[in-house]
Amino acid sequence: MGRAYQNRKESIAKTAAAKSKVYSKYGRQIYVVAKQGGVDPDANLQLRSLIDNAKKDQVPAHVIDKALDKAKGGAGEDYSPAMYEGFGPGNCMVMVDALTDNPNRTIGEVRNCFTKTKCKLGAPGSVSHMFDHCAILRFVGDDEEAVLEALMMADVDVTDMEADDGFITVFAPHTESHKAKQALQDAFEGLEFEVDEVQYLPQMMTTLSSEEDIAQMEKLLEMLNDCDDVQNIYHSAEWE
Structure with missing residues (x-):
């Protein structure tokens, strides 16, 4: 994870x-x-x-x-969330998170990104079931047992925890984000988070090995990031 x-x-x-x-x-x-x-x-x-x-x-x-x-x-645009799902090179899975005031414009722009990079925009639900919607909290620390105890005392459902390079990373369901953060801040005075995010994490990764696939994926991400309505991109691709 x-x-x-x-x-x-x-x-x-x-x-x-x-x-x-x-x-x-x-x-x-x-x-x-x-x-x-x-x-x-x-x-x-x-x-x-x-x-x-x-x-x-x-x-x-x-x-x-x-x-x-x-x-x-109170005035201004009326934005609504939109999620688009598709497949990148190597059949990797891609989810595109957007905020839009014109759904027709946004889906057109997103579809263009997939088409221009020879990728495929899928139907709703085509890949989202292969992602976990997670809260991620990363902070300085090395005592995993104390962290887990603090979270369990607050009745937080922890799905995973990692410790590396002097940092602890906690993964929990997205619905537990604020509860987990508050529990940690209550237990450890002055705690600051290096990462405090909610993301969609792929359940399995797809390794891109060819230069063509890697270049194609980088181009897709670049084009999607250039879309004003796109807020976040989640994918299962990995490469060196």
Whole structure:
């Protein structure tokens, strides 16, 4: 599980859009979450996590404030979530997470990315059953037993845990995200999270061995990341 997570992060890092694209995507996510659950991060835990992640990714304060002000005003675009599923080179599985105010435009753009890279956009449910929807919390530590005890005392359903290089990574169902985070912060004073995310993790990986397949996958990720409506990309591909 950890390997799949690491692979996704590295792949996105290689194909990340320009900073302005990253800012735009965070701005849209913050606006939507704040509009749905309120603009107070103390009362809207999903918003608080999102703002924390935006700051870690060096999103300027004015971008965050602008999104919150827009949500506070009550007007603006009406975005809805959309998930697209498909197959990349080597028949690897791909999930594309989007926020859109025009579903026809978004699916057209996503389909174009798959078509131009000789990949295939699938039907809803075609690959999502092969992914686990997980909360991921990574922080400095080495005492796995103490961490597990704190989570069990808070009745958190832990699905996996890894320790490496002085860090502990906890995996839990996405519905347990805030509960797990709060339990850890209560148990370990001053705890800071290097990673605090909810992702779709593939249950099995697909190794791309040919240069053609690797180039094709990198192009697909690059094109999808360039789509304004696309927020996250999850896939089962791995390569050297």
